[in-house]
Amino acid sequence: EGLGMSRNNAIFTVEKRKAITTSDTIFFNMKKMGQHDYRFEFIINAMNQPGMNAYLEDSYQPGQQIPVDLDGTTTVKFTVNSDPGSSAANRFRIVFASGIKTAPKDIKPFVGVYPNPVVGNTFSLQLAGQPTGTYLVRLINTDGQALLKNTIMHAEGSTEIINLPAHSGSGVFLLEVTGPDGKRVVQKISINN
Secondary structure: OEEEEEEOOEEEOOOOOOOOOOOOEEEEEEEOOOOOEEEEEEEEOOOOOOOEEEEEEEOOOOOOEEEOOOOEEEEEEEEOOOOHHHHOOOOEEEEEEEOOOOOHHHOOOEEEEEOOOEEOOEEEEEEEOOOOEEEEEEEEOOOOOEEEEEEEEEOOOOEEEEEOOOOOOOEEEEEEEEOOOOOEEEEEEEEEO
């Protein structure tokens, strides 16, 4: 397993460069990744600049942009499975752009599932701007049966990997997420197994 930054057809684990600007992109390169759950932890200190944003983009989850805190820690969980796209060398990049500040405290709270529709046995649950603590996650079929009941410990800025039960099958389901404050969010998801 290996991870580096890709620039001008070379792979670096450490790179000296000029100060980051709103037109920069850091391309990552993954090699020999096993079929496992992984976690990025970006620990950034004092890179905040007025009007600068940073987003982690995942080519395996098109359209998904996860805000990266430029003066703090951002944790992103992801899975490599049997789909070749999940282990693509160029799967991840950080894009810097101008706009509204994206530190986690400034994110509009939301609960997101990706990919949706879910393909395979896992999906990512993003709890952006949600309080830290214990969450109950339930997957409910059209008959009202709970096929999955997980308790997860959520830390600020993290994305949780949810493993589906083998018997879940394909179709439309409700994903119910109950937070430590008792608030419940229900989202419709499609699963294609």
